[in-house]
Amino acid sequence: MIKIENVSKSYVKGKKSIDDLNLEIKNGEIFGFLGPNGAGKTTTIKMITGILNPDEGDILIDDKSITKQPLEAKKQFGFVPDSPDMFLKLKGIEYLNFLADIYEVPNDVRKEKIEGLTKKFEIYDDLNSEIQSYSHGMRQKIVICGVLLNNPKNWILDEPMTGLDPKSSHDLKEMMREHCKNGNTVFFSTHVLEVAEKLCDRVGIINKGKLVFVGTFEEMQNKFKENKSLEDLFLEITENEE
Amino acid sequence: MKSKVLVLSKVILKNSFQNMETAKDVNSNKKSKSMIILYIFIFLYLAGIVGVFSNSLVSELLKIHQEKMFLGIILLAIAGFVLIQSIFSAINLLYYSKDNEYILPLPLKPSQIVIAKTNVLLVTEYFIVAIIGLIPLTIYGILTYANILYYIEMLIVLLVFPIVPVLISSLLVLIVMSFAKFTKNRNRFQLIATILILVIVFVASFAMGNTDSSPEELVQMVMKANGMVELVKNAFPTLGMAIESLTNINIGIQLLNIMLLIATTAIIYALYVLVGQKLYLKGAVGNLSSGKKNKKKIDEKKAFKNSTIFKTYIGKEFKILLRNPIFFMQCVLPAIIFPILIIGMTILGINEENNGQTIDFASMFINKTSIYIGVGILCVIQFFLMFIYISATAISRDGQNAIFMKYIPVKYIKQIDYKVMPNIIMTSIMSIITVIIAEILIKVDILYLLLILITSIIMGVFQSYILIIVDLKKPKLEWNSEYAVVKQNMNLIWPAVIGLVSITLLIILGIVFGNILNSFIFTGIIAFVYLLVTIITRNYINNNINKLMEKIY
Numbered sequence: 001m002i003k004i005e006n007v008s009k010s011y012v013k014g015k016k017s018i019d020d021l022n023l024e025i026k027n028g029e030i031f032g033f034l035g036p037n038g039a040g041k042t043t044t045i046k047m048i049t050g051i052l053n054p055d056e057g058d059i060l061i062d063d064k065s066i067t068k069q070p071l072e073a074k075k076q077f078g079f080v081p082d083s084p085d086m087f088l089k090l091k092g093i094e095y096l097n098f099l100a101d102i103y104e105v106p107n108d109v110r111k112e113k114i115e116g117l118t119k120k121f122e123i124y125d126d127l128n129s130e131i132q133s134y135s136h137g138m139r140q141k142i143v144i145c146g147v148l149l150n151n152p153k154n155w156i157l158d159e160p161m162t163g164l165d166p167k168s169s170h171d172l173k174e175m176m177r178e179h180c181k182n183g184n185t186v187f188f189s190t191h192v193l194e195v196a197e198k199l200c201d202r203v204g205i206i207n208k209g210k211l212v213f214v215g216t217f218e219e220m221q222n223k224f225k226e227n228k229s230l231e232d233l234f235l236e237i238t239e240n241e242e
Numbered sequence: 243m244k245s246k247v248l249v250l251s252k253v254i255l256k257n258s259f260q261n262m263e264t265a266k267d268v269n270s271n272k273k274s275k276s277m278i279i280l281y282i283f284i285f286l287y288l289a290g291i292v293g294v295f296s297n298s299l300v301s302e303l304l305k306i307h308q309e310k311m312f313l314g315i316i317l318l319a320i321a322g323f324v325l326i327q328s329i330f331s332a333i334n335l336l337y338y339s340k341d342n343e344y345i346l347p348l349p350l351k352p353s354q355i356v357i358a359k360t361n362v363l364l365v366t367e368y369f370i371v372a373i374i375g376l377i378p379l380t381i382y383g384i385l386t387y388a389n390i391l392y393y394i395e396m397l398i399v400l401l402v403f404p405i406v407p408v409l410i411s412s413l414l415v416l417i418v419m420s421f422a423k424f425t426k427n428r429n430r431f432q433l434i435a436t437i438l439i440l441v442i443v444f445v446a447s448f449a450m451g452n453t454d455s456s457p458e459e460l461v462q463m464v465m466k467a468n469g470m471v472e473l474v475k476n477a478f479p480t481l482g483m484a485i486e487s488l489t490n491i492n493i494g495i496q497l498l499n500i501m502l503l504i505a506t507t508a509i510i511y512a513l514y515v516l517v518g519q520k521l522y523l524k525g526a527v528g529n530l531s532s533g534k535k536n537k538k539k540i541d542e543k544k545a546f547k548n549s550t551i552f553k554t555y556i557g558k559e560f561k562i563l564l565r566n567p568i569f570f571m572q573c574v575l576p577a578i579i580f581p582i583l584i585i586g587m588t589i590l591g592i593n594e595e596n597n598g599q600t601i602d603f604a605s606m607f608i609n610k611t612s613i614y615i616g617v618g619i620l621c622v623i624q625f626f627l628m629f630i631y632i633s634a635t636a637i638s639r640d641g642q643n644a645i646f647m648k649y650i651p652v653k654y655i656k657q658i659d660y661k662v663m664p665n666i667i668m669t670s671i672m673s674i675i676t677v678i679i680a681e682i683l684i685k686v687d688i689l690y691l692l693l694i695l696i697t698s699i700i701m702g703v704f705q706s707y708i709l710i711i712v713d714l715k716k717p718k719l720e721w722n723s724e725y726a727v728v729k730q731n732m733n734l735i736w737p738a739v740i741g742l743v744s745i746t747l748l749i750i751l752g753i754v755f756g757n758i759l760n761s762f763i764f765t766g767i768i769a770f771v772y773l774l775v776t777i778i779t780r781n782y783i784n785n786n787i788n789k790l791m792e793k794i795y
């Protein structure tokens with residue numbers, strides 16, 4: 001469960017990049033975070049994960065405040081950043097072992113976990129190479145594998161589908177569904193509206209730092225009383241908010 | 243064509259310097275003003291030290307009518323510094339910089355790219371020249387009552403003289419790197435190439451500096467007013483012209499020499515561009531920084547071992563340091579190479595002047611536990627510490643990955659402890675090497691030496707913690723070449739500042755207490771003081787950790 005309470009943030013004084021954001025993602029829910037470039041998606045995710053401190057408000061992950069009990073809160077989630085270029089000089093296997101050590105993945109399940117995940121994403125044979133030699137998609141995959149190692153309850157992913165081939169993207173979506181079925185939470189940002197429509201239980205649309213819509217796709221259609229496609233609705237919502 | 247080169251140079255330069263001050267700062271205006279004042283202060287301090295040093299050296303040389311030798315020393319130092327520095331810069335700028343990905347597809351001639359990149363190299367070197375050239379030469383002018391012509395020519399010389407060393411290094415790089423495409427492991431190749439070029443430069447400079455004159459001739463030279471400068475004049479191709487243009491009594495010859503200097507430089511530049519454009523694209527530009535691809539699968543028995551966070555974190559730091567050739571060369575190598583190289587060269591140099599007779603250093607110090615030995619060794623170690631950048635770049639080296647520190651469930655202060663570890667280890671190794679060399683040379687009392695070693699290691703720990711504060715306060719996280727972190731980074735003035743302040747303090751304390759205190763007690767007190775400041779520094783980090791980490795996002 002992720003709870004964002006009255007959060008505001010400005011990089012530059014007087015210009016709010018996030019303006020009084022309130023959001024609650026319940027257990028067992030896949031939440032899609034949509035919005036045009038520069039809307040504030042990455043900024044929000046950085047605050048949820050403790051990379052940025054909110055100027056106002058607080059964020060709770062499984063009831064642990066990221067500002068007040070950072071260590072406890074950080075144990076509750078796995079995070080895939082928007083750039084997959086993580087520690088390019090490490091070999092794949094070294095990177096995964098490093099994360100497993102940090103998150104204290106026990107020795108007996110480690111091997112099985114790493115093998116299972118990397119074989120599923122078809123990067124097992126490349127584990128002995130430096131990540132720098134990986135393609136964009138492969139880098140994305142190893143970061144995702146790293147996150148899933150310790151089975152975090154909350155998944156937070158910033159544009160996880162970019163660069164993935166159709167099969168991997170399909171697999172990831174399947175894993176997200178599976179994860180939620182077990183009562184866990186997935187929060188991810190994306191630009192691919194079809195993914196959001198098919199996969200998410202609810203979506204949030206943010207524009208210029210303000211949340212302009214939260215709810216299911218049907219609710220969105222009802223609200224505007226139009227039987228338009230998600231794309232048309234999205235364009236309409238983000239344009240009206242001038 | 244000209245304007246294209248100019249635009250390209252500007253873009254590359256801007257790009258590489260963009261992060262000298264962080265655009266990210268929230269209230270940047272107020273902060274950057276105080277930063278500027280601070281930098282001016284630091285610059286004045288460095289300038290002051292260079293100034294005092296030059297002043298006393300010129301005065302001494304004037305007494306024995308060898309003041310021209312000073313120009314020889316300074317210009318030679320500039321040539322040497324620029325030569326070595328631009329080996330590193332040239333490799334990185336020409337072959338490893340990320341902007342190649344954008345520049346190479348543009349419709350530009352190879353010659354234009356080479357010229358633009360060389361211009362950038364030059365501009366970078368002028369910063370060094372400004373510090374080690376401008377002030378000493380001005381002081382020389384003042385002390386020798388030079389006229390206005392001297393100062394004009396001085397500026398021309400300082401502008402023109404560093405060009406040839408840059409071209410030489412850059413050309414060597416172009417030649418060696420054109421073999422790069424034949425290698426598989428390019429990271430290792432770069433490392434070997436750099437060390438190879440360094441060796442070439444050192445051997446060549448030794449060969450050139452070796453005057454094959456008999457002892458009598460040498461004596462004659464030294465006896466003649468300003469004869470000593472003849473010793474170094476041929477050590478670098480354009481050095482003679484530069485010195486003559488500044489010092490010849492005949493204005494005509496002065497002007498002739500300055501013209502000669504400019505003409506020679508221009509010819510070498512033209513030749514360089516001619517050869518350079520042919521070599522540049524032949525070398526494996528662009529795809530050099532590919533990672534190591536290993537066909538072999540992982541060893542299933544060994545691959546999945548777990549270890550403590552302490553070990554795994556420090557292991558990760560070391561792996562990135564060692565596998566990245568630029569970080570390795572700029573952060574790790576100096577710790578080992580500098581003591582050996584500099585101490586070795588000094589001994590060689592002294593012995594050469596003594597016509598090959600080895601000096602018995604050991605006999606120079608009768609008292610094996612003298613305070614001055616301790617102060618001397620500590621100062622030398624502190625001097626070497628100024629070139630170890632591991633801690634000063636610990637955060638910046640991670641670049642965009644630095645945010646990793648913030649979302650993993652490991653306490654910040656612990657991560658800082660892990661991050662300074664490589665610096666502590668490397669400075670300790672450096673201390674040990676230096677102390678061993680000192681023991682061989684002057685056979686210091688072994689217990690005393692041990693105390694000095696411990697003190698120097700504490701010095702290294704202090705350095706490690708204080709410098710990570712510098713990096714935390716102004717991390718350089720958005721870079722497009724590793725080079726930007728280890729070279730075009732204003733933070734790296736701090737190791738020098740801290741080093742020079744420490745050395746100044748050590749010397750003053752040594753002079754003040756030299757005759758009062760027992761050397762063991764004296765060194766013990768120094769060690770204790772360093773320990774105290776180290777603890778205070780770490781406490782400061784611990785108490786302000788959240789604030790210090792705010793710049794990482």
Ligand SMILES: Nc1ncnc2c1ncn2[C@@H]1O[C@H](COP(=O)(O)OP(=O)(O)OP(=O)(O)O)[C@@H](O)[C@H]1O
Pocket residue numbers: 011012017035036037038039040041042043044266
């Ligand atoms: N480091 C920074 N310094 C200053 N402003 C920033 C910084 N990072 C982001 N911003 C500003 O904050 C706003 C939100 O940016 P953010 O990166 O959160 O957008 P986003 O929704 O993730 O966009 P995208 O879809 O392009 O990833 C933008 O207006 C951006 O200009």
Ligand SMILES: [Mg+2]
Pocket residue numbers: 041042043082158
């Ligand atoms: Mg984003």
